[in-house]
Amino acid sequence: MSYWTHEYLLKTYGGPMVQAEYIRDMAKPFFTPRVFSGFNLFLNKSQLIPDAVDLIARESRSKRAFIVTDEYARRFAPQVQSPYEKRHGFRFDMWAKAQPDAPIDSVRDCAAQISRFGPDLIFALGGGSAMDTAKAAWLLYEHPGVNVESLSPLVPLNLRNKAKFVAIPTTSGTGSEVSGVAVISFPDGVKLPVAGALPEMVPDYALLDPTFTLGMPPELTAGTGGDALAHAIDGFMAPKSDELNQAIALKSIEMIFDWLPRAYADGSDIMARMKMQQAAMMAGIPLANGGSGMSHALGHTVGGLFHIHHGMMVLLFIPYELQVYARVTERHLKLCDMLGVRDPASDEKSLFNLIDRIRDLMKSLNMPIGLKDAGVALRDLEKNMDFMLDQAPTDPAFYFAWYDLNRDQLKDIFLAAHEGGMLDMNSDAWR
Numbered sequence: 001m002s003y004w005t006h007e008y009l010l011k012t013y014g015g016p017m018v019q020a021e022y023i024r025d026m027a028k029p030f031f032t033p034r035v036f037s038g039f040n041l042f043l044n045k046s047q048l049i050p051d052a053v054d055l056i057a058r059e060s061r062s063k064r065a066f067i068v069t070d071e072y073a074r075r076f077a078p079q080v081q082s083p084y085e086k087r088h089g090f091r092f093d094m095w096a097k098a099q100p101d102a103p104i105d106s107v108r109d110c111a112a113q114i115s116r117f118g119p120d121l122i123f124a125l126g127g128g129s130a131m132d133t134a135k136a137a138w139l140l141y142e143h144p145g146v147n148v149e150s151l152s153p154l155v156p157l158n159l160r161n162k163a164k165f166v167a168i169p170t171t172s173g174t175g176s177e178v179s180g181v182a183v184i185s186f187p188d189g190v191k192l193p194v195a196g197a198l199p200e201m202v203p204d205y206a207l208l209d210p211t212f213t214l215g216m217p218p219e220l221t222a223g224t225g226g227d228a229l230a231h232a233i234d235g236f237m238a239p240k241s242d243e244l245n246q247a248i249a250l251k252s253i254e255m256i257f258d259w260l261p262r263a264y265a266d267g268s269d270i271m272a273r274m275k276m277q278q279a280a281m282m283a284g285i286p287l288a289n290g291g292s293g294m295s296h297a298l299g300h301t302v303g304g305l306f307h308i309h310h311g312m313m314v315l316l317f318i319p320y321e322l323q324v325y326a327r328v329t330e331r332h333l334k335l336c337d338m339l340g341v342r343d344p345a346s347d348e349k350s351l352f353n354l355i356d357r358i359r360d361l362m363k364s365l366n367m368p369i370g371l372k373d374a375g376v377a378l379r380d381l382e383k384n385m386d387f388m389l390d391q392a393p394t395d396p397a398f399y400f401a402w403y404d405l406n407r408d409q410l411k412d413i414f415l416a417a418h419e420g421g422m423l424d425m426n427s428d429a430w431r
């Protein structure tokens with residue numbers, strides 16, 4: 001199969017173009033959905049003043065809406081449907097077969113059912129995979145003949161001729177509710193980000209009801225929260241990230257440090273759930289508008305190979321990302337200031353204080369520090385090393401890193417990450 005990420009021009013010039021200062025300062029897009037957050041988003045009775053239900057209902061002429069969800073999140077569907085049915089006479093259809101990693105076959109199945117029903121409003125209800133399935137199915141509904149795998153991110157998608165899109169997350173981490181990307185998986189194991197020249201796939205609305213996240217078990221709370229923290233740090237550190245994105249990233253990092261341990265310790269702590277839901281949404285904004293980073297390129301590679309939770313893997317690589325980026329930028333020192341770990345006498349000490357602070361949080365959430373803690377044997381890592389060294393640089397998240405890493409440097413990171421030790425920046429690989 002031929003994917004857009006394999007195209008020579010995009011691979012060779014895509015990264016530099018994304019980063020080139022003269023291009024990004026000519027016209028900076030900043031896309032977010034309209035966000036509603038709180039407990040009263042699905043009220044069956046009209047209020048004194050119009051609410052989210054009224055605003056979203058106005059987007060639909062046909063009053064036909066479609067819910068894309070999965071086996072778990074479908075339990076919330078009646079709560080979502082009810083106010084639209086009772087207050088605005090909507091008719092609903094639903095497809096509840098979203099799978100982890102959003103396989104292309106399930107996307108096509110979903111798109112076929114959407115096409116049969118013909119809605120002008122699509123609700124994506126669930127975690128990242130359900131929302132990404134819904135986004136890609138929306139694209140196929142709008143343009144049935146489109147080739148998802150080879151769709152260039154340099155062409156417009158021309159969405160919203162048939163439907164608008166509402167995202168309702170039931171986990172707190174992926175940020176898909178605010179991003180213009182759908183990550184779809186293919187039968188040969190490739191996970192491909194699908195996006196257009198403009199972030200048209202950014203949902204029109206994001207509805208954050210914290211009660212929908214109450215059922216997450218502690219491990220999933222930690223994993224998705226870890227993903228959110230990695231998004232915020234990636235989004236803060238990305239070369240393309242400007243002050244607007246950095247401001248949002250910084251606040252979301254602070255919120256995650258404050259609230260994730262509480263959400264992990266007591267899943268029924270509704271305030272912690274609400275703050276984490278908001279922080280994860282906020283962390284998705286700089287990720288979507290500023291860019292991803294090294295943590296995601298390396299985390300995708302190892303996580304895909306050894307089937308380890310995405311959030312755990314990407315956060316595991318954040319200390320290495322910070323160490324590598326610190327060679328060319330001092331931006332991480334602002335994180336040290338915010339977290340109160342800056343050593344005024346030594347930038348190097350500050351960097352390691354920051355890494356310690358992040359790892360203390362990971363340990364408190366029982367998250368792996370090294371790959372061996374995640375169950376990856378050294379001999380399996382070494383056996384797959386060549387594949388990993390080939391695979392990691394092809395990940396589009398690398399477009400958003402400060403610079404390319406060579407094979408020696410990548411190998412050094414993978415081996416250090418096995419033990420959880422830090423890189424020796426004076427070694428041959430880094431000189």
Ligand SMILES: [Fe+2]
Pocket residue numbers: 174227230231296310314
């Ligand atoms: Fe992520």
